Amino acid sequence: MSSTIRLYFPNKIQSNLLSHLTNEQTHYVKDVMRLKIGDKLSIFNTSGEWSAVIESYGKNVAKIKIMGKVRDKDNEKNIWLAFSPIKQNSLNFIIQKCTELGVQRFVPILSARTVVREINLERIKKIIIEASEQSNRISVPEIDKTESLKNFLSKFPKNGCLIFCDINSDKKDLKNILKKQNDGPVCILIGPEGDFSESERKAIIELNQTFSISLAKNILKAETAALSAVTIVNYHLNLS
Numbered sequence: 001m002s003s004t005i006r007l008y009f010p011n012k013i014q015s016n017l018l019s020h021l022t023n024e025q026t027h028y029v030k031d032v033m034r035l036k037i038g039d040k041l042s043i044f045n046t047s048g049e050w051s052a053v054i055e056s057y058g059k060n061v062a063k064i065k066i067m068g069k070v071r072d073k074d075n076e077k078n079i080w081l082a083f084s085p086i087k088q089n090s091l092n093f094i095i096q097k098c099t100e101l102g103v104q105r106f107v108p109i110l111s112a113r114t115v116v117r118e119i120n121l122e123r124i125k126k127i128i129i130e131a132s133e134q135s136n137r138i139s140v141p142e143i144d145k146t147e148s149l150k151n152f153l154s155k156f157p158k159n160g161c162l163i164f165c166d167i168n169s170d171k172k173d174l175k176n177i178l179k180k181q182n183d184g185p186v187c188i189l190i191g192p193e194g195d196f197s198e199s200e201r202k203a204i205i206e207l208n209q210t211f212s213i214s215l216a217k218n219i220l221k222a223e224t225a226a227l228s229a230v231t232i233v234n235y236h237l238n239l240s
Contacts, residue, residue: 084192099131113194159184
């Protein structure tokens with residue numbers, strides 16, 4: 001299954017359905033992967049994963065026939081990543097790798113020391129879809145519009161757990177905290193390159209749902225901190 005070409009298909013999927021790939025997907029399967037009529041591929045969305053075959057090629061479009069369901073939707077952990085936007089290459093890396101690690105939602109946050117104030121949401125969505133296709137996951141993470149830290153904290157779910165990555169924290173019982181988290185999201189919060197201001201740190205820590213952890217004694221780059229935190233949280237959540 002892992003060697004089969006996988007494509008995200010947002011439309012309705014059911015057995016024996018005839019449908020079409022997008023122009024971009026058609027170019028990929030025909031010109032890049034050189035699939036021939038009758039060759040198999042997989043398509044997926046939140047309803048699960050299905051086998052399909054290439055029925056025919058037209059001008060810039062491939063017709064496919066959906067055969068049967070091969071996987072149901074996975075029971076995934078509801079992990080979010082809230083982050084301050086950074087330079088494009090580093091941000092792309094975070095999005096790609098954290099999608100592979102199972103993040104369900106990305107939340108771009110603007111704080112006082114955020115340097116990059118705008119991000120290309122459409123580009124990020126493409127990276128998310130490609131990473132989902134290549135990593136064999138069925139769900140495709142969401143990316144929110146950029147919002148202020150104040151707004152993010154004010155509407156954070158009451159049943160959620162906010163994991164604040166803070167080098168000054170001395171708390172070590174993350175395992176027990178996550179054991180108690182059954183319903184709401186577990187959201188990892190990564191600061192900007194210049195870290196949060198003192199007033200912002202105070203607002204984060206005073207939120208009832210906040211639990212602060214230190215990832216290392218050294219100062220970590222944003223992309224290192226994001227991958228480390230997601231890996232640690234994922235590990236503990238999957239133990240339960």
